[in-house]
Amino acid sequence: MTVLAIDTSSRSRVVAVAATADGALIDSAVIGGDAVAASLPRALGGMLGAVDIAVVVVIGPGTYTGVRAGMAAALGIAHARHLPLHGVGSLEVVACGEPGAGVDDWVIADAGRGALYVARLADAAAPSRVPRLGFDAAGARVLSTDSIDVAGLILVDPARALARAVPLALSRPALDPAGLGALYVD
Secondary structure: OOOOEOOOOOOOOEEEEEEEOOOEEEEEEEEEEOOHHHHHHHHHHHHHHHOEEEEEEEEOOOOOOHHHHHHHHHHHHHHHHOEEEEEHHHHHHHHHOOOOOOOEEEEEEEEEEEEEEEHHHHOOOOOEEEEHHOOOOOOOEEEEEEOOOOOOEEEEEEEHHHHHHHHHHHOOOOOOHOOOOOOOOO
């Protein structure tokens, strides 16, 4: 019983995981340095045969092209296999990656152009976009799957975080394919 999860929201990598419905990592591919169009098929290739429960996709925030490529791939796989498609936010994935994290910890991601997507762990579903230089964690821990020059950053493994986010995604209603939309943060 396997769920396929896809994260193409990052500026630096594509992540695909096969996981159990309770978030245990079965297989993963993390590919960095290439365009999404080249990385995504390679990341998904070996995992497609095992998917039989659902498909999970990261809905953003993230790169415009990346989020859409991941959503299109996830929708195509879910449709072809007659599986439900579930969504989860980028920072929710980061929040799931560190089991000992506290509600006052920060989860962040690179937003490009000198900005960050940020949220307190407890509010990971509602991120804000802030200038990188204006971000102050005020002594709280800062978690990310991106290597970002921020004081006190704790790097979270992107594949484990995505696998651990699967139960959260599956706890929500499946996405309506006719109304798919990416999460934008101003």
